[in-house]
Amino acid sequence: MASRPSDPPGFPARRAALRLLDAVLRQGLALEQALPRATQGIERADDRALAHAIAAETLRRLPDLDALIDSATRQRLPDDAKARFALRIALVQTLALGTPPHAAIATVLPLVEGGPRKLVHGVFGALTRGGATLPEVPALPAAVAERWAMAWGEDVAAAAARAIAVPPPLDLSLQRDDAEKPEGVSLLPRHLRREPGNVTELPGFSTGDWWVQDLAASLPARLIGRGTGVALDLCAAPGGKALQLAAAGWQVTAVDVSARRLARLHENLARTGLEAKVVTADLRQWSPPAPADAVLLDAPCSATGIFRRHPDVLHRTRPQLIADMAALQTALLDRAAGWVKPGGTLVYATCSLEPEEGEEQLGRFLARDGRFSLDPVQADELPAGIAPAAQGWVRTLPGMLEAEGGCDGFFIARLRRDS
Ligand SMILES: C[S@@+](CC[C@H](N)C(=O)[O-])C[C@H]1O[C@@H](n2cnc3c(N)ncnc32)[C@H](O)[C@@H]1O
DSSP: OOOOTTSOTTHHHHHHHHHHHHHHHTTOOOHHHHHHHHTTTOOOHHHHHHHHHHHHHHHHSHHHHHHHHHHTOSSOOOTTOHHHHHHHHHHHHHHTSOOOHHHHHHHHGGGGTTSSHHHHHHHHHHHHHTTOOOOSSOOOOHHHHHHHHHHHOHHHHHHHHHHHTSOOOEEEEESSTTOOOOSOBOSSTTEEEEOOOOGGGSTTTTTTSEEEOOTGGGHHHHTTOOOSSEEEEESOTTOHHHHHHHHTTOEEEEEESOHHHHHHHHHHHHHHTOOOEEEEOOTTTOOOSSOEEEEEEEOOOOOGGGTTTOTTHHHHOOHHHHHHHHHHHHHHHHHHHTTEEEEEEEEEEEOOOOGGGTHHHHHHHHHHOTTEEEOOOOGGGSOTTOOOOTTSOEEEOTTTTGGGTOOOOEEEEEEEEOO
16 A cells, blocks of 8 residues: 555545545545555555545546546446546546646556557547536536435525535634634624634634634534533534534533544543543443433434545445434434433434435324424524524524635524423
């Protein structure tokens, strides 16, 4: 895997980009999960970042890149053909990332050494000489466009496509009302939105006055509000919601199965000076010592609501994955429900745009557990531009707050256990 001295300059990053695309598109892995292995042996952080940027942009633009490739080949290249992968990588660099054509193709041709080099060179040359461009609004993969149009309407699918092309803004959650912070726009108390940029250089980072958290992702903990009792943050890593609960006065126990992801929570607790008990455990086996006043379950899901930052979800979320995730959520929700004190609060959230992981999951839960009822969210608990659903839950969708920079797709329900 290590770079070889004979590798042409720039080639290891492209080879890593190819490995990343292979991991996502053929093996169904998450881009972030594939990164360490795909970039193994690449010493420079810049080159690792370049490999990630090429792969992520290819995934944002995949249907459009493939349409261009298909328009220039007499026989359609199979989806998993190496020549198609090489062409995607060369074209995305030239048409979306500003790499001059000669550099884009020179660094990609070694990927098809001893194979369809001539074909790749010819198709790339024909397209770039012919003035090929990518559309301003990327196309969603057909299966995703169809699924989201069916669930939410054509307008929302169109807004999702528009959102792919725009880098999401940087949202910060502030620890206190008087937190030290950079310039920005506030859409809710203790929230600040600004252009994306280098986070660690901003005022208030080193003093731990804020942490990065999408506005929609901050809603589940906001709906629990302030309190002094015990709050369980289930599926807590990397920990934005645990930090919010701790800042709101709760005695937080944060549980997650992933020690690697919890390391980020430990770093954030150290940086912010906030306190939480952190437990590494599988919630299907773990139980708390006593029921809690508030329980937040931010359940594992297809994560299709965070497609702007993680475009791999657009391509690897098949119906079976959604069904598997929904089954895991059902198991975790039933366990979490058993840990809520009478009269206590349970918030269920997923960063998914699939009703099976949100509305339908909640409907099934309420039908089988008569102890819980919805505690309807009020309009004044949400930013202007996001209204609670008539049923009392919150559903954030592409197109909401679009003029302000948008937000992730979330489903959030606040439930009260009868006393
Ligand atoms: C949506 S993420 C949580 C994000 C987090 N709440 C935050 O605000 O930063 C879902 C989490 O569920 C965790 N998870 C998945 N299956 C689990 C299980 N069986 N037990 C505990 N945690 C689990 C994953 O490791 C992942 O960190």
